[in-house]
Amino acid sequence: MDILRISDLRIGFTIHGLAREVVKGVSLRVPAGKTVALVGESGSGKSVISQAIMGLLPRAGAITGGEILFRDPLAPQSTIDIAALPSEGSEIRALRGGRIGMIFQEPMSSLSPVHTIGNQIEEALLLHRPMPKREARGLIETMLGRVGFKDPARAFGLYSFELSGGLRQRAMLAMALICQPALLIADEPTTALDVTIQAQVLDLMRELQAEMGMAILLITHDLGVVANMADEVVVIFHGEIMERGPVEDIFRRPRHPYLKALLKASPHFDMEEGERLVALREARPRPPAAVRAPVPAAETAKAAPLLSVRDLRKTYTTGSRSFFGKGTLSSVLAVDDVSFDIRRGECLGLVGESGCGKTTVSKIIMRAVTPDSGRITFDDGREKVDVLSLEGEALRAFRPRVQMIFQDPVSSLSPRMTVMNILREPLAIHDRGSGRDQTTRVKALMQDVGLDVRFLNRYPHSFSGGQRQRIGIARALALDPDLIICDEPVSALDVSVQAQILNLLKDLQAERGLTFLFISHNLAVVNYMADRIAVMANGRIVEIAPRHALFARPVHPYTRALLRSVPYADLDRKLDFKLAAPGGASDASQWSPVFQRDPEGEALAHLPLGDGHFVLARPGADIREFA
Amino acid sequence: MLLKYILKRILVMIPTLLITSALIFTVINLPEGDYFETLAAEMQAQGEKADLSRIEFLKKEYGFDRPPIERYFWWVTGLLQGDMGYSFEYQRPVREIVGDRLLLTIVVSFFTIIFTWVVAFPIGIYSATHQYSWGDYGLTFIGLIGLAVPHFLLALVFMYFANVWFGTSIGGLVDPQYLNQPWSWAKVRSVLEHLWIPVIIIGAGGTAGMIRAVRANLLDELQKQYYVTARAKGLPPGKALRKYPLRMSLNFFVSDIGDILPSIVSGAEIVAIVLSLQTTGPLLIRALQSQDMYLAGSFLMFLSFLTVIGVLISDIALAVLDPRIRLQGAATK
Numbered sequence A: 001m002d003i004l005r006i007s008d009l010r011i012g013f014t015i016h017g018l019a020r021e022v023v024k025g026v027s028l029r030v031p032a033g034k035t036v037a038l039v040g041e042s043g044s045g046k047s048v049i050s051q052a053i054m055g056l057l058p059r060a061g062a063i064t065g066g067e068i069l070f071r072d073p074l075a076p077q078s079t080i081d082i083a084a085l086p087s088e089g090s091e092i093r094a095l096r097g098g099r100i101g102m103i104f105q106e107p108m109s110s111l112s113p114v115h116t117i118g119n120q121i122e123e124a125l126l127l128h129r130p131m132p133k134r135e136a137r138g139l140i141e142t143m144l145g146r147v148g149f150k151d152p153a154r155a156f157g158l159y160s161f162e163l164s165g166g167l168r169q170r171a172m173l174a175m176a177l178i179c180q181p182a183l184l185i186a187d188e189p190t191t192a193l194d195v196t197i198q199a200q201v202l203d204l205m206r207e208l209q210a211e212m213g214m215a216i217l218l219i220t221h222d223l224g225v226v227a228n229m230a231d232e233v234v235v236i237f238h239g240e241i242m243e244r245g246p247v248e249d250i251f252r253r254p255r256h257p258y259l260k261a262l263l264k265a266s267p268h269f270d271m272e273e274g275e276r277l278v279a280l281r282e283a284r285p286r287p288p289a290a291v292r293a294p295v296p297a298a299e300t301a302k303a304a305p306l307l308s309v310r311d312l313r314k315t316y317t318t319g320s321r322s323f324f325g326k327g328t329l330s331s332v333l334a335v336d337d338v339s340f341d342i343r344r345g346e347c348l349g350l351v352g353e354s355g356c357g358k359t360t361v362s363k364i365i366m367r368a369v370t371p372d373s374g375r376i377t378f379d380d381g382r383e384k385v386d387v388l389s390l391e392g393e394a395l396r397a398f399r400p401r402v403q404m405i406f407q408d409p410v411s412s413l414s415p416r417m418t419v420m421n422i423l424r425e426p427l428a429i430h431d432r433g434s435g436r437d438q439t440t441r442v443k444a445l446m447q448d449v450g451l452d453v454r455f456l457n458r459y460p461h462s463f464s465g466g467q468r469q470r471i472g473i474a475r476a477l478a479l480d481p482d483l484i485i486c487d488e489p490v491s492a493l494d495v496s497v498q499a500q501i502l503n504l505l506k507d508l509q510a511e512r513g514l515t516f517l518f519i520s521h522n523l524a525v526v527n528y529m530a531d532r533i534a535v536m537a538n539g540r541i542v543e544i545a546p547r548h549a550l551f552a553r554p555v556h557p558y559t560r561a562l563l564r565s566v567p568y569a570d571l572d573r574k575l576d577f578k579l580a581a582p583g584g585a586s587d588a589s590q591w592s593p594v595f596q597r598d599p600e601g602e603a604l605a606h607l608p609l610g611d612g613h614f615v616l617a618r619p620g621a622d623i624r625e626f627a
Numbered sequence B: 001m002l003l004k005y006i007l008k009r010i011l012v013m014i015p016t017l018l019i020t021s022a023l024i025f026t027v028i029n030l031p032e033g034d035y036f037e038t039l040a041a042e043m044q045a046q047g048e049k050a051d052l053s054r055i056e057f058l059k060k061e062y063g064f065d066r067p068p069i070e071r072y073f074w075w076v077t078g079l080l081q082g083d084m085g086y087s088f089e090y091q092r093p094v095r096e097i098v099g100d101r102l103l104l105t106i107v108v109s110f111f112t113i114i115f116t117w118v119v120a121f122p123i124g125i126y127s128a129t130h131q132y133s134w135g136d137y138g139l140t141f142i143g144l145i146g147l148a149v150p151h152f153l154l155a156l157v158f159m160y161f162a163n164v165w166f167g168t169s170i171g172g173l174v175d176p177q178y179l180n181q182p183w184s185w186a187k188v189r190s191v192l193e194h195l196w197i198p199v200i201i202i203g204a205g206g207t208a209g210m211i212r213a214v215r216a217n218l219l220d221e222l223q224k225q226y227y228v229t230a231r232a233k234g235l236p237p238g239k240a241l242r243k244y245p246l247r248m249s250l251n252f253f254v255s256d257i258g259d260i261l262p263s264i265v266s267g268a269e270i271v272a273i274v275l276s277l278q279t280t281g282p283l284l285i286r287a288l289q290s291q292d293m294y295l296a297g298s299f300l301m302f303l304s305f306l307t308v309i310g311v312l313i314s315d316i317a318l319a320v321l322d323p324r325i326r327l328q329g330a331a332t333k
Helices: A046-054 A092-093 A117-128 A134-144 A152-156 A165-179 A195-212 A223-229 A245-250 A257-265 A298-301 A358-365 A393-400 A419-429 A435-450 A453-456 A465-477 A493-513 A523-529 A547-552 A557-565 B002-029 B035-045 B052-061 B068-080 B094-129 B134-147 B150-166 B185-222 B225-232 B236-254 B258-265 B269-274 B280-289 B293-321 B323-328
Strands: A002-015 A016-029 A036-039 A059-069 A079-081 A099-102 A183-187 A215-220 A232-237 A241-245 A307-319 A329-342 A347-349 A373-379 A384-386 A401-404 A483-487 A516-522 A530-535 A541-547 A605-608 A614-617
Touching: A002 A046, A002 A215, A002 B225, A016 A036, A016 A059, A016 A215, A016 A232, A016 A241, A036 A223, A036 B280, A046 A059, A046 A099, A046 A183, A046 A215, A059 B052, A099 A165, A099 B225, A117 A134, A117 A152, A117 A165, A134 A152, A134 A165, A165 A195, A183 A195, A195 A215, A195 A223, A195 A557, A215 A223, A223 A245, A232 A245, A232 A257, A241 A245, A241 A257, A257 A493, A298 A530, A307 A358, A329 A358, A329 A541, A347 A358, A347 A523, A358 A373, A358 A483, A358 A516, A393 A401, A401 A465, A419 A435, A419 A453, A419 A465, A435 A453, A465 A493, A493 A523, A516 A523, A530 A547, A530 A557, A541 A547, A541 A557, B002 B052, B002 B068, B002 B293, B035 B052, B068 B293, B094 B134, B094 B185, B094 B280, B094 B293, B134 B185, B150 B185, B150 B269, B185 B236, B225 B236, B236 B293, B258 B293, B269 B280, B293 B323
Parallel strands: A036 A215, A036 A232, A099 A183, A183 A215, A347 A516, A347 A530, A401 A483, A483 A516
Antiparallel strands: A002 A016, A002 A059, A059 A079, A232 A241, A307 A329, A307 A373, A373 A384, A530 A541, A541 A614, A605 A614
């Protein structure tokens, strides 16, 4: 039996008097108790379809044709056409939250920050199943325990900002499922989560599905998640269904070129050395950038590293600081004895879950955050600079040498400046050349990153995410830096655009001999970009190795857990959900004792495994057995 | 936790008020001369003979031959004991002059704030939920007119039409027979009868601004994901709106209380003169003109005190309203 049957659905949006059809005759079905994945890029109309099912289309949007038939397993004789219901009527409201639950991508913003978790779940429950508050409280606490809260009674009174991202999404699940809906719509439910947490949440969804017998409509762009979760797959592109069928057919025999291209555009671990990602749509061809005098390879191997970081340590103090100094202070060691080198022309990947300290390290290198102790030496072959001791004019002169590309292409560009102003600002600050020189330079930069110089007078809002990230890259290149820190540069972008940006970064690196510190939580992306990879957990680098060694022979349990949690877009390598540690992969108490700090013995040390491969373990431990 | 927070906030008020008092004292003492010199000059300009020896005596009597620092300390210690000083012009203690007027000022301000909120919130909510509708445009237009017309002009227009249409004079806050009378029920009723006109006039601009603010804030909040979540639970739109976006947009207005108090009190001064209201505004302006420094200074100090209290109230209300401030309030460094 099909819970949901959508046929020939058409949805139009009217913006500034212009009508545009964004969903063009989509048909799909969701069988009872099964998971159907709706796959597509942003803007493909997949979220709009989910909004239409919930009757929550934005005011500018309207269903212009077709039907959405919902058949409740509790009342199988009757079907309801959601498309025909008035959008704020009592019938659709009874379905919403009652029979159809929904969870969203951003668990932080999906929960109200000023109401407790319990209050928000209780509201959903009492709305559809009126009952005494005490009884409701019992049900809610059972549910909170079921989705993985260790102390449900306490969780009831917590606010969303007191929870980690994974727990927030669990609370959302509890809220969506409290009324035992027949259908759960999950809109990119794990996109904002770390891989290990993602594996846990996906596992939880599967378990709850088996228990409650609900159907899931899973909306995602991640084919790895699809391969591990879905029974049926629907691929959507520009509001039209490209391909649909059982997951076996889709992955083993993709017929439509779009799906084939989608599979090729996402980086994966089986890529050949030097294999390039194939972007879905090739970006504007771009003339190769002016090649800087390349540094001979032999020289780089022997030369001192461009950047050498030693024993960095940074503590953050949180908690209430009372007016007179006393108070409940707690300090968090965000960066703990971090040391690494980056050689000229190399790309060092820095991987770890959110909160592991990787961004703090990048900020310390940028001199935006002052560490408690440690040393950073920057050596461009002409002179050695002690980065942390720079002051005043010397620091100002050093700043252009290290530039940064940010994660969020929307908030990292000022909406009130034109592209010309944005790209010119660094040149103006550092007084590079005359006005005319600067304009010429800006135009050259635009070409380097594959943007049309005619765009210079536009404001950032008129660009797509990928184009904005190109502007961000151009800005980082403006001052000809030696080192560029890329902080999650593609995690906010679609798969296809991600491929374009990664390729652009690779090309620029090759043409200009750039050095990258590439920070990401996405192992596949780091695998594609980096020469060497450092894995960070709880503020420490637990393993550092050349790329192929790390992926072929991971030693540290944290690295292994990370690698194990990555969902492959491959039906033969499904995730083993049960392997994830209860507290997440960074829970040190789950690691083998040799990787834990010995309370009495010596501090942990980086033990060599040969070929530049080091792992953090107890000195003298025989780590070969783990290799 | 909350108590500690309140205590902390009250402690912070002490240095704030000290600095304010020093500033007020300095600014009032900045112009050349003092009250007595101004008085002598005025008398001479009017052709009267000033009794210079008497002025010398008064100057000495009030400590004007002492260095300003010393006078400042006298003033502040007086204030702490509830002694607001002596007005030279009225020849009476400041407290006596200001007393009644302060009460009236507070009454007018209070009702103005209530009026502003009661009118602005429903209109703002309507405008936000019916964005770009004719109702939204119409109300926006009226609001902009309210924002653009100066208070005193509105007051004059009101007075004119009240006279033409009703044949009454709406000046003043009480009927003339109650002026300088002790408070009685009849006087209170008379005040309430007169109150609505200044409240509307003084509140007009603020209301228009507030409508724009409510609309903009609510439009922002309506885009937020948690509002979609609330509706996805099946909440009716009105209830979802009240519980989530409206609650969130309240933060802005609560934190604004501290600013509203002084701006209404000072913004009302010219209107008060035009309408000859017995509030404190005209008194302050006159006192500043004549350099009647204890009257002006003590009065300004009182206003600053009100402001600081307003900020305190809004901070406490915010902490009660928003758990993020209550639980994460302490800054991370």
